[in-house]
Amino acid sequence: xxxxxxxxxxxxxxxxxxxxxxxxxxxxxxxxxxxxxxxxxxxxxxxxxxxxxxxxxxxxxxxxxxxxxxxxxxxxxxxxxxxxxxxxxxxxxxxxxxxxxxxxxxxxxxxxxxxxxxxxxxxxxxxxxxxxxxxxxxxxxxxxxxxxxxxxxxxxxxxxxxxxxxxxxxxxxxxxxxxxxxxxxxxxxxxxxxxxxxxxxxxxxxxxxxxxxxxxxxxxxxxxxxxxxxxxxxxxxxxxxxxxxxxxxxxxxxxxxxxxxxxxxxxxxxxxxxxxxxxxxxxxxxxxxxxxxxxxxxxxxxxxxxxxxxxxxxxxxxxxxxxxxxxxxxxxxxxxxxxxxxxxxxxxxxxxxxxxxxxxxxxxxxxxxxxxxxxxxxxxxxxxxxxxxxxxxxxxxxxxxxxxxxxxxxxxxxxxxxxxxxxxxxxxxxxxx
Amino acid sequence: xxxxxxxxxxxxxxxxxxxxxxxxxxxxxxxxxxxxxxxxxxxxxxxxxxxxxxxxxxxxxxxxxxxxxxxxxxxxxxxxxxxxxxxxxxxxxxxxxxxxxxxxxxxxxxxxxxxxxxxxxxxxxxxxxxxxxxxxxxxxxxxxxxxxxxxxxxxxxxxxxxxxxxxxxxxxxxxxxxxxxxxxxxxxxxxxxxxxxxxxxxxxxxxxxxxxxxxxxxxxxxxxxxxxxxxxxxxxxxxxxxxxxxxxxxxxxxxxxxxxxxxxxxxxxxxxxxxxxxxxxxxxxxxxxxxxxxxxx
Numbered sequence: 001x002x003x004x005x006x007x008x009x010x011x012x013x014x015x016x017x018x019x020x021x022x023x024x025x026x027x028x029x030x031x032x033x034x035x036x037x038x039x040x041x042x043x044x045x046x047x048x049x050x051x052x053x054x055x056x057x058x059x060x061x062x063x064x065x066x067x068x069x070x071x072x073x074x075x076x077x078x079x080x081x082x083x084x085x086x087x088x089x090x091x092x093x094x095x096x097x098x099x100x101x102x103x104x105x106x107x108x109x110x111x112x113x114x115x116x117x118x119x120x121x122x123x124x125x126x127x128x129x130x131x132x133x134x135x136x137x138x139x140x141x142x143x144x145x146x147x148x149x150x151x152x153x154x155x156x157x158x159x160x161x162x163x164x165x166x167x168x169x170x171x172x173x174x175x176x177x178x179x180x181x182x183x184x185x186x187x188x189x190x191x192x193x194x195x196x197x198x199x200x201x202x203x204x205x206x207x208x209x210x211x212x213x214x215x216x217x218x219x220x221x222x223x224x225x226x227x228x229x230x231x232x233x234x235x236x237x238x239x240x241x242x243x244x245x246x247x248x249x250x251x252x253x254x255x256x257x258x259x260x261x262x263x264x265x266x267x268x269x270x271x272x273x274x275x276x277x278x279x280x281x282x283x284x285x286x287x288x289x290x291x292x293x294x295x296x297x298x299x300x301x302x303x304x305x306x307x308x309x310x311x312x313x314x315x316x317x318x319x320x321x322x323x324x325x326x327x328x329x330x331x332x333x334x335x336x337x338x339x340x341x342x343x344x345x346x347x348x349x350x351x352x353x354x355x356x357x358x359x360x361x362x363x364x365x366x367x368x369x370x371x372x373x374x375x376x377x378x379x380x381x382x383x384x385x386x387x388x389x390x391x392x393x394x395x396x397x398x399x400x401x402x403x404x405x406x407x408x409x410x411x412x413x414x415x416x417x418x419x420x421x422x423x424x425x426x427x428x429x430x431x432x433x
Numbered sequence: 434x435x436x437x438x439x440x441x442x443x444x445x446x447x448x449x450x451x452x453x454x455x456x457x458x459x460x461x462x463x464x465x466x467x468x469x470x471x472x473x474x475x476x477x478x479x480x481x482x483x484x485x486x487x488x489x490x491x492x493x494x495x496x497x498x499x500x501x502x503x504x505x506x507x508x509x510x511x512x513x514x515x516x517x518x519x520x521x522x523x524x525x526x527x528x529x530x531x532x533x534x535x536x537x538x539x540x541x542x543x544x545x546x547x548x549x550x551x552x553x554x555x556x557x558x559x560x561x562x563x564x565x566x567x568x569x570x571x572x573x574x575x576x577x578x579x580x581x582x583x584x585x586x587x588x589x590x591x592x593x594x595x596x597x598x599x600x601x602x603x604x605x606x607x608x609x610x611x612x613x614x615x616x617x618x619x620x621x622x623x624x625x626x627x628x629x630x631x632x633x634x635x636x637x638x639x640x641x642x643x644x645x646x647x648x649x650x651x652x653x654x655x656x657x658x659x660x661x662x663x664x665x666x667x668x669x670x671x672x673x674x675x676x677x678x679x680x681x682x683x684x685x686x687x688x689x690x691x692x693x694x695x696x697x698x699x700x701x702x703x704x705x706x707x708x709x710x711x712x713x714x715x716x717x718x719x720x721x722x723x724x725x726x727x728x729x730x
Contacts, residue, residue, distance in 0.1 A: 044540065166632060
């Protein structure tokens with residue numbers, strides 16, 4: 001039987017992508033993922049003041065802009081350290097940064113659940129409900145970004161993290177408001193997303209207890225489970241995390257072994273036929289994102305799911321939504337422990353270095369985000385941004401197919417394959433910065 | 434009787450999706466959108482697919498544009514985005530350019546300044562499309578635009594009211610102010626007291642830290658971001674993101690001539706500014722040298 005090629009335009013993925021499917025014997029054999037327009041943020045930064053990256057790089061992406069800000073500020077701080085200027089952030093500054101980043105991740109994951117996953121699975125399974133999922137998505141995302149904005153001034157596109165700390169100087173009036181917004185988000189998660197209290201939900205560590213999960217998450221799990229979708233979407237089962245966060249330490253996970261990583265072995269290459277660049281670690285492809293974090297951190301429920309279903313669509317979907325709960329619990333703790341007497345920024349604004357090279361790593365919603373800044377005579381000579389989607393959506397190399405491609409291969413229809421594609425929480429704009 | 438609602442189409446060109454996500458933060462999003470039929474939107478469900486949009490068959494009364502433009506070289510589904518947008522711009526009765534990219538060119542213009550611009554403006558200059566679309570054009574610059582600026586325009590359209598605009602087609606009710614208006618640091622501005630370092634609520638960011646609030650049009654400190662704050666309120670300088678020439682260079686540093694900010698507050702002659710500075714600087718007011726509040730240590 002001869003092979004058949006079909007082109008499909010995928011929308012609502014923070015832009016669009018074109019997938020070229022190759023079918024053989026009725027099954028998908030290969031997929032080419034093509035993204036649109038190269039915007040050249042790295043080139044735009046050349047010749048600019050290094051701190052301008054704090055304003056320009058968030059504009060890589062409207063949904064994960066805050067992660068770009070933090071990667072940019074860490075790249076400068078790391079550069080200062082490499083040049084011998086010690087930067088010691090106060091716990092207040094560290095915790096506020098961690099808080100605002102967590103808020104952005106929650107915003108992202110909840111939009112993915114309600115704007116992408118639930119509507120798409122209902123379309124795919126032809127069981128459209130009358131639910132206004134978008135209203136649920138925006139209720140929680142706007143509540144949690146409001147808590148973020150109390151410290152960062154606004155979301156999207158804040159530039160409140162500066163070398164040495166943060167620009168805000170919050171009062172308890174701010175902290176109490178933020179706490180109340182987090183509480184509101186927790187209530188939503190409990191009553192609408194899971195039908196369980198946050199503590200009850202977080203106590204679930206075996207997939208045998210999934211029947212206890214209610215709400216929209218329960219509905220999603222039921223749809224995946226009762227339609228034979230638990231085993232599809234498997235990829236290379238190889239995971240990597242470069243950033244340190246509450247969700248995971250850095251490391252890579254292959255089979256059952258977790259080992260150390262060093263970001264200097266990350267390699268970026270141009271790909272034929274698309275403006276997106278591919279990334280490898282020691283010439284191997286790895287999946288990044290919530291599932292990778294769950295595997296490297298050995299999160300009990302993720303490990304339990306993985307034992308049974310490997311890196312299938314179900315495990316991947318679960319790991320992402322599960323992060324919402326972990327992050328909500330963490331944001332509450334962060335606010336409770338803030339000491340407002342500490343300094344917000346420890347680096348004097350007049351201590352400016354003119355020559356340095358630094359790397360900033362952040363665990364963004366979709367996985368590890370890396371910024372590298374190289375500064376000469378007070379100006380950016382070179383700026384490199386490696387986004388999470390570059391890992392997951394690359395075409396692969398000579399030896400093996402890319403992560404998302406491998407997950408789609410073997411599927412018998414395009415609708416199923418594109419749903420698998422969306423479980424990676426695809427971001428078109430980040431892939432083609 | 435079925436009342437037909439104006440049909441709303443949101444199209445993206447060279448963008449980060451920041452305006453899309455900014456608008457999704459609106460607390461009354463669905464009551465605003467209820468005045469319209471969403472035919473297509475980058476994130477929300479609409480009555481037509483993106484393939485329909487590409488085929489040019491989608492009806493459109495209100496067109497929202499996000500992202501900067503290039504006449505050639507950006508294709509979606511095999512179609513030039515510029516021609517796609519022109520197709521719908523011709524159909525629409527209202528065109529809203531959402532954000533600085535769509536309005537003036539913005540950040541992405543810097544990649545290819547010769548070829549990338551806003552839809553009807555290239556920085557402050559009118560593009561060749563301007564004459565064709567001027568009668569239906571509303572500009573909402575901002576990186577991103579504020580969700581309530583967008584809802585104001587949409588509700589004025591839904592209520593069939595005329596929106597007063599300036600020469601760059603910005604609604605005067607939104608851009609008549611400067612970002613400085615309503616800033617919680619205004620007392621420090623008046624008395625010329627600079628912030629000592631980042632991370633302090635006391636002090637003004639205009640003199641040394643690059644704040645462009647006093648000469649940037651926008652209502653960020655009147656209509657707060659996320660209904661709660663603004664850049665300057667959290668100690669971040671205003672980067673002038675609503676202005677045609679955004680982004681400028683060295684955004685955290687004020688350009689000065691002989692120690693005086695090179696750019697004056699909007700409409701203020703240098704002589705008036707210097708006279709006032711001379712007077713205010715001759716006083717030392719104790720309250721402005723102290724912290725606003727102290728906690729028990």
